Structure formats: C-alpha cells, structure tokens
Amino acid sequence: MSAxxxxxxxxxxxxxxxxLHERGHAGPIHALSRSGxxxxxxxxxxxxxxxxxxxSIAQAAERAGSPHLVIVASGILSDGxxxxxxxxxxxxxxxxxxxxxxxxxxxPGLVAKHFxxxxxxxxxxxxxxxxxxxxxxxxxxxxxxxAYRASKAALNMLIRNFAIEQARRNEAFVCVGLHPGTVDTDxxxxxxxxxxxxxxxxxxxxxxxxxxxxxSLGPEVSGKVFDWKGEEIEP
Numbered sequence: 258m259s260a261x262x263x264x265x266x267x268x269x270x271x272x273x274x275x276x277l278h279e280r281g282h283a284g285p286i287h288a289l290s291r292s293g294x295x296x297x298x299x300x301x302x303x304x305x306x307x308x309x310x311x312x313s314i315a316q317a318a319e320r321a322g323s324p325h326l327v328i329v330a331s332g333i334l335s336d337g338x339x340x341x342x343x344x345x346x347x348x349x350x351x352x353x354x355x356x357x358x359x360x361x362x363x364x365p366g367l368v369a370k371h372f373x374x375x376x377x378x379x380x381x382x383x384x385x386x387x388x389x390x391x392x393x394x395x396x397x398x399x400x401x402x403x404a405y406r407a408s409k410a411a412l413n414m415l416i417r418n419f420a421i422e423q424a425r426r427n428e429a430f431v432c433v434g435l436h437p438g439t440v441d442t443d444x445x446x447x448x449x450x451x452x453x454x455x456x457x458x459x460x461x462x463x464x465x466x467x468x469x470x471x472x473s474l475g476p477e478v479s480g481k482v483f484d485w486k487g488e489e490i491e492p
C-alpha cells in the first residue's frame with residue numbers, strides 16, 4: 258500500500274512523511290514537492306509536483322500508481338510584506354485572492370481530479386487535505402484574513418463534494434479536511450506572538466496527532482473537517 262504526501266518539504270508535510278515512515282507504513286511513501294528532492298530514509302520516494310500546473314499533477318499521479326493514502330499538505334498564508342492576511346475588507350486585492358486560492362483551493366482540487374481515480378475502488382482508502390479552523394463559517398467570530406478564510410472554506414466544500422462522489426465508487430473511502438493546530442513552521446511564524454506556549458506544537462507533534470486522527474476516522478464521517486484532537490469543526 259503506497260502513500261502520497263504532497264508538500265513534503267514543508268514543515269508539516271515533511272513531519273507527516275517521516276512519521277508515516279517511523280510507524281512502519283507498509284509500502285512506498287511518495288514525498289512530492291516542487292523541488293522533488295529532500296534527504297529521505299529508505300522507503301521514501303521523492304518526486305516532483307507543482308500543484309499550480311495540472312500537467313505536473315497528472316504526471317505525479319501516474320508515477321504514484323494506486324495509493325491508499327493521499328495527504329495534501331501544501332498551503333500559503335503570507336509571504337513577507339508582499340502578501341499578508343487582510344485585517345479589513347479595505348485591504349483586499351485581486352492579486353492576493355488569486356494567489357491564495359490557487360494554492361489553497363484550486364491546487365488541491367486538481368490533485369483530487371488526478372489522484373482520486375487511481376485510488377482503490379474497494380477497501381479503506383483516505384484522501385485528506387490540510388484545512389484550517391478559520392475556514393469555518395460558523396466558528397468565525399473575529400473576521401479578517403479574507404482570502405485565507407475564504408480559500409479554506411472553499412476547500413472544505415470541495416472535500417465534501419469529493420466525499421460524496423467517492424462514496425458512490427468505494428463505500429469504505431474516507432475524504433476529510435484536517436486542521437493541524439498552530440504549528441511552529443514558517444507558515445505560522447509571523448503570527449505566533451499571541452499564541453500561548455502550550456498551544457504551539459512542533460511539526461512532529463502535529464503530524465503524530467493528525468495520523469492518529471486519520472486512523473480513528475471511518476467512512477461515516479467522510480466529507481467533514483477535524484482538528485488535531487479529533488474534534489469535528491463546524492462548517
């Protein structure tokens with residue numbers, strides 16, 4: 258049984274890849290990233306993918322064969338002064354919306370397009386994508402972060418759509434979104450100052466929790482979003 262981690266050179270992606278390996282995953286683990294590199298132990302197969310290039314996604318899917326587990330761990334929140342979460346509707350821009358949605362929503366959607374048909378038609382299989390609690394409409398009490406929130410809310414809708422389609426194809430399939438918590442990675446580093454130390458996880462800690470959550474989920478909850486503690490996040 259092979260597994261695929263997309264965004265495998267990022268903080269959480271790398272931690273997920275190594276955690277799967279350390280747990281003795283039966284079969285190759287495809288560590289896919291834009292660079293296609295990385296220093297990996299035996300059993301982890303590096304490969305290239307650019308989730309903004311559909312041809313690249315299709316080629317990566319063909320190389321991966323028929324994986325039983327696919328996790329999309331790529332995403333963007335900010336990029337220095339060039340891209341920052343909006344504090345007000347006055348700060349919105351078309352450029353920010355296009356970039357954030359392309360990486361956080363459109364890319365994972367096209368990954369599903371090319372990987373889901375290759376996944377098993379019977380027996381347990383999992384497709385998961387890293388989402389975020391701030392993508393919950395019902396849980397939004399602060400506003401702001403318009404592009405990021407909206408991109409994750411849209412991703413959650415895609416997850417639900419994919420779950421409905423996959424259930425018709427394989428009744429044991431699980432398709433979920435995962436909120437990793439606040440993790441000490443480059444993505445969250447500019448926003449960690451107000452996070453209590455006990456709530457800031459290392460990438461390895463978060464990866465372990467997320468794999469535990471995936472192990473606990475069955476097809477009856479497919480289409481939903483869960484946090485790193487296994488608690489469902491409202492839509």
